[in-house]
Amino acid sequence: MCGIIAAATEKSVGKLLVQGLYKMEYRGYDSAGVALHQVKDIAHLRSLGKVEKLESKMKKQKPRGKIGIAHTRWATHGKPSEENAHPHVSKDRVFIVHNGIIENYIELKEQLSKKGYVFVSQTDSELIAHQLDFFLSQKHNMFEAMSLLKKKLQGAFAIAAIDQSDDSHFYLMRNKSPLLLGISEEGMFAASDPLALVDITNEFVFLEDGDVVEASASEYKIFDENEKRAIRKITKLNISSEAMSKNGYRHFMEKEIYEQPTAILNTLDGRIGGEDVLENIFGEGSNDLLSNVERIQIVAAGTSLHAGRVAANWFSAIAQIPTQIDYASEYRYKNPYVDKNTLFLTISQSGETADTLGALHYAKERDYLGSLTICNVPTSSLARESDFMLLTNAGPEIGVASTKAFTTQLAALMLLALSLAKARNLNPKLRTRVVSALRSLPEIISESLNLKPKIIRIAKEVAKKDNALFLGRGIFYPIAQEGSLKLKEISYIHAEAYPAGELKHGPLALIDKDMPVIALAPENELAEKLISNLEEVKARGGKLFVIGNAAGNMTLKPKNLINLPECDFLLTPILYTIPLQILSYEVALLRGTDIDQPRNLAKSVTVE
Numbered sequence: 068m069c070g071i072i073a074a075a076t077e078k079s080v081g082k083l084l085v086q087g088l089y090k091m092e093y094r095g096y097d098s099a100g101v102a103l104h105q106v107k108d109i110a111h112l113r114s115l116g117k118v119e120k121l122e123s124k125m126k127k128q129k130p131r132g133k134i135g136i137a138h139t140r141w142a143t144h145g146k147p148s149e150e151n152a153h154p155h156v157s158k159d160r161v162f163i164v165h166n167g168i169i170e171n172y173i174e175l176k177e178q179l180s181k182k183g184y185v186f187v188s189q190t191d192s193e194l195i196a197h198q199l200d201f202f203l204s205q206k207h208n209m210f211e212a213m214s215l216l217k218k219k220l221q222g223a224f225a226i227a228a229i230d231q232s233d234d235s236h237f238y239l240m241r242n243k244s245p246l247l248l249g250i251s252e253e254g255m256f257a258a259s260d261p262l263a264l265v266d267i268t269n270e271f272v273f274l275e276d277g278d279v280v281e282a283s284a285s286e287y288k289i290f291d292e293n294e295k296r297a298i299r300k301i302t303k304l305n306i307s308s309e310a311m312s313k314n315g316y317r318h319f320m321e322k323e324i325y326e327q328p329t330a331i332l333n334t335l336d337g338r339i340g341g342e343d344v345l346e347n348i349f350g351e352g353s354n355d356l357l358s359n360v361e362r363i364q365i366v367a368a369g370t371s372l373h374a375g376r377v378a379a380n381w382f383s384a385i386a387q388i389p390t391q392i393d394y395a396s397e398y399r400y401k402n403p404y405v406d407k408n409t410l411f412l413t414i415s416q417s418g419e420t421a422d423t424l425g426a427l428h429y430a431k432e433r434d435y436l437g438s439l440t441i442c443n444v445p446t447s448s449l450a451r452e453s454d455f456m457l458l459t460n461a462g463p464e465i466g467v468a469s470t471k472a473f474t475t476q477l478a479a480l481m482l483l484a485l486s487l488a489k490a491r492n493l494n495p496k497l498r499t500r501v502v503s504a505l506r507s508l509p510e511i512i513s514e515s516l517n518l519k520p521k522i523i524r525i526a527k528e529v530a531k532k533d534n535a536l537f538l539g540r541g542i543f544y545p546i547a548q549e550g551s552l553k554l555k556e557i558s559y560i561h562a563e564a565y566p567a568g569e570l571k572h573g574p575l576a577l578i579d580k581d582m583p584v585i586a587l588a589p590e591n592e593l594a595e596k597l598i599s600n601l602e603e604v605k606a607r608g609g610k611l612f613v614i615g616n617a618a619g620n621m622t623l624k625p626k627n628l629i630n631l632p633e634c635d636f637l638l639t640p641i642l643y644t645i646p647l648q649i650l651s652y653e654v655a656l657l658r659g660t661d662i663d664q665p666r667n668l669a670k671s672v673t674v675e
């Protein structure tokens with residue numbers, strides 16, 4: 068999604084802004100731009116495509132300025148193009164960058180057109196520059212113009228702006244879209260993502276909804292939603308720049324797949340004791356909350372939703388708690404019935420997914436017992452706005468395709484299932500067994516990473532096809548869904564997932580020699596039935612690849628079968644995810660796609 072960076076220093080900031088844009092590339096974008104205050108005018112450069120193109124334009128034109136704003140755009144209104152790229156400008160005077168969506172843009176655009184403003188882009192963002200210019204023409208200063216603008220706009224927005232007649236400040240505004248200040252001795256900075264400022268500072272101020280900020284190289288002033296001067300806490304974040312580098316791997320996704328043993332270790336660290344989960348790991352007072360939970364409502368999107376689907380099985384099997392699960396984008400619109408003592412549980416890597424955050428805001432107005440988030444970003448909106456949280460501690464995930472975020476979410480959700488069982492005095496022996504199995508999990512996952520050569524052989528077959536079917540049963544159906552999502556998002560192969568028993572109710576018609584079928588076959592109570600389903604596929608000439616130890620007695624070529632290390636059956640969904648991640652990665656590699664930034668996708672989806 069879009070990325071904003073702004074800077075005010077005593078030196079030229081062009082290079083620094085571009086470096087910040089590079090750091091936000093992982094979020095997904097289609098164009099980039101910068102506006103640099105050169106005192107007598109503002110240099111304005113934009114380009115369609117990668118930040119590299121913007122950088123080479125800058126190298127040619129050599130703009131210099133101590134104040135500047137820059138942006139990576141992910142198209143919402145208007146196609147990806149140079150005219151639609153930010154910054155947008157009004158009368159060569161006001162330059163703005165914007166993340167989010169202005170919901171009343173048609174009405175505001177009409178009003179401004181009647182006042183003589185000419186629109187040159189198809190975006191909902193350009194009006195922001197014209198509206199600010201209009202307020203400036205009414206003798207308001209830039210700070211007043213920003214405050215007046217805030218009252219006009221509806222929707223979600225993070226905005227940074229500069230004014231040609233003010234060569235010492237940049238201005239910011241935030242409503243429901245992340246924006247923060249970075250404070251350093253070198254100057255003042257702002258970004259929509261702290262990773263953009265990782266080489267500049269570790270001191271941040273997270274802005275709140277309704278905030279307007281005036282910042283110069285030496286100071287910043289924040290005014291809250293009621294226009295009162297606000298003093299906000301400075302948060303220190305120690306993000307190592309190593310986390311932002313590929314560290315010898317070809318892609319961030321590859322690095323993140325291999326980081327999973329350590330990431331899971333970090334999720335478990337300090338949360339399990341001798342034989343059980345520790346108390347209050349979701350925050351002070353969380354034990355009291357958990358002992359009152361009778362139902363769970365999960366809301367999440369994409370990969371995080373798949374983690375929720377696995378967890379729903381665990382909550383039922385381990386803690387005897389029924390769970391309702393909904394897509395974040397759907398939940399609010401179905402007039403959900405809230406039963407008594409229901410816990411509202413969100414799952415999100417970024418903690419900024421607009422649909423999930425919107426669902427939390429809605430849930431806070433309903434009669435839930437409390438809200439809990441499983442999240443990877445401690446400073447995110449979900450982490451800050453939920454009553455309780457458990458951080459997955461996976462470290463920054465840069466590849467758009469979620470890998471370590473998913474497996475650490477599963478580990479965290481297992482901790483929740485165990486904590487709920489503990490709070491209800493259920494299954495003490497099982498808890499001890501699973502805690503011990505969790506301790507061994509990082510090592511088992513390391514072992515499974517060695518399966519790569521075998522998986523590459525399957526990848527070579529799948530990469531030649533245009534479709535793929537993933538099959539699983541029970542708790543492995545969401546894992547099949549995750550495998551299918553991973554394959555389609557990074558290799559652009561059309562893939563679908565089915566519970567294997569559903570095949571005969573329709574999808575079996577798709578089976579022929581061109582349809583690779585990837586089946587998850589663990590040794591569990593459903594193994595026999597699953598094998599019969601797979602025999603049906605084989606009998607119809609389907610190209611079958613089986614991952615799991617239950618397929619031993621099927622007549623499969625060894626290259627079509629992948630056995631996995633032994634693992635406690637309750638944790639097998641985590642283990643079986645690993646070969647599917649490697650498979651997608653290797654297929655995408657063979658097809659030469661942009662693995663870390665697949666087309667049309669964004670890392671953190673901050674629009675509804």
Ligand code: M6R
Nearest residue numbers: 369370371415416417420468469
């Ligand atoms: O940050 P979140 O976990 O809330 O993101 C939700 C989805 O957008 C995300 O999981 C998406 O499906 C992944 N890119 C898939 O790999």
